[in-house]
Amino acid sequence: MRLLHSPLTVLCTVAVGLGAIANAAADEAPTAAQSADVGPARMETMTILGNPNQIDRIGGSAQYLSHDELDTFRYSDVMRVLRAVPGVYLQDEEGFGLRPNIGIRGSGLDRSSRIALLEDGVLIAPAPYSAPAAYYFPTQRRMSAMEVLKGPSSIRVGSRTTGGAVNMLSTPIPTGQSMLVDAGYGQDDYRELHAYYGGSTEHLGWLFETVQQDSDGFKDIDGPVGGDTGFDINDYVAKFRVSTAANARFFQSLEFKYGYTEQDANETYLGLTDEDFDRDPKRRYAGSQRDEFESEHKQYQFNHLLTPASRAWDLSTAAYYNDFNRNWYKLGHVGGVGISSLLGDPDTYAEELGWVRGEDSPDDALTLRNNNRDYFSKGIQSMFSTDASLLGADWRFTLGGRYHEDEEDRFQDEDGYRMDSGRMVQTSDGAPGSQTNRVSDAEVFSMFTEIEMSAGNWIVTPGMRWETIDLRRRDFSTDDPDRSEGPTRTRENTTDILIPGVGAVYSFNSRFELLGGVSKGFNPPAPGSSADEEESVNWEFGGRFRQPSWSAEMIGFYSDYDNLVGTCTESTGGGCDIGDQFDGGEATVYGVETSVGARATGVFGSGIDVPVRLAYTWTPEAQFDSGFESDFEPWGDVEDGDDIPYIPQHQAQLAIGLAANRWQVDVVANYVDKTRTVAGSGSIPGDESTDEYLIFDLAARYSFTDRFSAFTRVDNIFDETYIVARRPSGARPGKPQSAMLGFRYSF
Template structure:
């Protein structure tokens, strides 16, 4: 047996401290960790499990890349992807439910709503329910079952469309272990939070397998006026099998992954008035008591990898299915007043009685306008395709070419059947359906077929790496609208898009401790199916320039500019759009988003103690480049006249994360501090008016662990250590809070 050495740093990008797994505890360190895995010399190497290529590749990339490995994920035991990504520079996030059920992630200033402007993958395969026809990611893989998370930005994102402006995120599922092993992880905490995770797997000869299950639930940290729970329950079950064929000059690996997941959550979009938030940030009005999301997700992913000398061919065939029922409060039974207007001005005479009905303070009167409209946005999704990529390394004189050629044929669709029914608020906060008011409000189907090809060449000349690449996509989307009553076809609209995306990046190691990088690439976000024929895809030219330092710690600074010639937004219920405009795209003309990403990390040795420090900082600014009217609300507020120079909403100017820890190899303590500056609720200029401002906040998280034996570890975490009450959103309906202080304890047993 030989030893296969895998570099697994926490933050492989220089400028993030790495995590080194010590013998008996989780520790933080600047040096990359090394994990030895016994393997046959002729086994297929699984380096491509990481899209970034690992620590060595990241250090030479012309763009920013971050690898968060399993040791880092275990440090704070986060189940919320937002908290995992807080330490990554260039990320702009918007919390929503406090648990990361439906994440809102932006990269380099892209709109965070439902992560729709970011390419999200699991094991290199698109994971969104319908990435082309409905990119809002209402499903997001459970980070609790992942072994790593990768984030990358810049020219390298051209490989991973359809969204190539901000960047891409790849979630790496747990690999099949070489030796037979398993783990049980049990956690309990505040608000009856419970997490049970278990996995077992190994290899026997050329056959490998992994079985894992996950259950996460909580009663929720918000207090419904009527006393019901406000939490969720999630289940996730996965099976992996693999088989290797060994030849005299080649190796092949077949891997099959099957997954099933479901969720039942009692979350809501209904927030609070400002006064009610200040009085009790975690209150929920009685009118939201029926709000509920139920979904099921299925996954089939077959991978084949062929290796011979310097040539590798990797092929994936995949199919994801997602079905959901989403019950939520939509409005009162009138067009004269909206929920957002009521919560913004509850003391207005016109709004007072409606506010009292929302809170359950009074029952609905006899007038139909005092009835609540509660809808079910029922949807079915399919995402499936075939992708293959070939890698070949060519050495010529003093130049090395690492060439990659890829092809993806993808198809996805969404079927919408939205319904509504009127409900009366009863005395005491109960809700009663009104007979004869049930109706369909939306029936349509969006479909997309996309063919994407790309070629990329990493050219190594001495201490300089030049990355050149080009991506081309042909996309056809259709929208079919059906009659609300009998379901017959009413209309069909087709949109064809063809785009070529070139890019080039350079990284040069000028001295032993300092290197510079720069790049430019064309960015693109596909237009979604629409009933409008004049909708255009989002396009930009993206620039970056920066440097890396390795000496007293590791540091990285990158300045970026995304120069949009067509900036677009997509309506969603989350940003306050009317129900009949949900998923409709709108164009805003040119815009600019620019900023700086910076990070530094170092480890101090104090006798037998280690004290690592890591900081990451992002400055972002986004401005519209021309005058227009936001007719749908996709950019902030329906009917708002936006002028050239208006700042883009929900883009914080400053985000700072500091992490540190202390460990002696048996016990470890870590703390994370996040600061986010104030943001605008709607686009505007100058200082932010109080009614349009989401205040700045600072949140501290704490974790600790103790290795009892080689097999048993005890740990504890505290999210929001100081119990700060802070606003994460004002859209669509009132003020909503970040997660309350949450204390959890857990134990892991390996066998």
């Protein structure tokens, strides 16, 4: 049986798949220069891939989701969007994607902290080095495109190269005067408005944009208090650009972006016992009636582009500052027992569970924590690229650097409550900073270089990134709220890391090419961490096929960890000191990513097109290669050969549509295999597993005129019920059936 899941099997699978693709690709063999325009182009300063039409030249696997692809379903949940990308792993939590959990190629996915998150080419996590957990995430509805980078292609982005990067591209300033109003209403009193107005002249450009979203939520809180379980998001963006004439001797463009986002969500970490989930998956215990997440995010970004009329080189620079504060006031302990332990063993903690359900309790039986944290990140980054023809080859040289600082300030306290006839009554008020009083910060300087060499049928792209990371954690006394006495303990750690990689593309003809690459995987440690750095060697090999009516891609990946690191967070269930890191030792993850896209035109003898898209990820092995003991709840005591949790063996998406001149209907099916929620081997215990599920979404739209259209969407058409996660604490349901109807006016 072991042989069936060996790397050799994966390699053979890729080889067979590529052989089938290659048989369809018989054609004359052009040179790489003939198959793609290698001339320099004015770069979009906010993209990583540059021109998405030349993605096949990338020395590593990468995916680009265009505006049209995002617009098909108009999802506000980024995790539903990313189901279309193979090799991306997702763990739902509350059904709306407010704080998504995204991983790439088995990197781990807690709060998307194991990958690099960017908006318009700039790191966007609250504190990307000192506290990368994505409690802020850009509003999906104002994104015009997305880039997903894996393998060697992610080296230019940042140090989290174990998995890769997701870059979200916001609405660009329109080339001409343009306006959009997109409004919708749906179940659970869901309301959404996306609107913008902008335009450009020869030298000036501007954009004003907003997204407004709110919902009452689909869960019901026990007891007389009740209340909604939804959220409210207000998002505003303004952009201004000034530029020289397009034919100036040196073209320059300076763009400024300001963004403001506030969110109020009645969300909780408290899930359900399996027994209660089976009775009513939409139930929320009375003990979560006070739970609330509040946040405010501000972003400032300048982008500058300089390139000569000859376009022989270009220099792009971005300066940024992000400020984020949030407070998640939520239930943490009941009778001194953590909620994860309570729901994991309801028989032992039957009395405490009764209090959570609404039975009368003593004073201070329920403790809620003010998880109050302030963050900032700031920096400047620049990239220079130039082209040359030397030694019979075409070259593109790229050199970049970034200076970055970020900080997380935790100032937290706890309040006590008693349950009184289903109502929570406050019985104690914790002093500010009396639970956690600490500051973590990071200072990072990095440089990267990349050389693309194109000769004959080959494109080879070696790259290298160097980072020096200075991390510090200062702990202050919980009796010193103004921090006048200075830190009680300071821990510092410095990391100097060199991250090399190389990717190669070989074009057999204008339709078929092979690609391969190897790169160093790395994740920086946390401030003050005593754990070793996370390092791996990542390999990939596959092929792409392109022709006007359809395309296909199959890539095998293999990640060989020298040390896999876990980080203790409340969102993984707690049970350890928050922020502590654990060495997982050697580990192995490998699998195959497959994507196919096609569009049949004029079917049924009419003007109807049929677009079809498939994304499939097979991960036969994601396991620890050594045994150890840890207090990290998702791992626990690990034995050699245990599976890494939350990595499904199979996941797939199949989308099919019917598109005519004025209307379009699309259906997408998402399948996810059951996953292990705690490290282990053999058959998965029922209380340590998510559910296998297959759900269908439907979207339709009709254009009355070129400017006015109506649309509808139904998520989870058949109202499937399934456990999507068991963390942070207890069983959590996937989003039930929900429908919305809306209209769009634009010019």
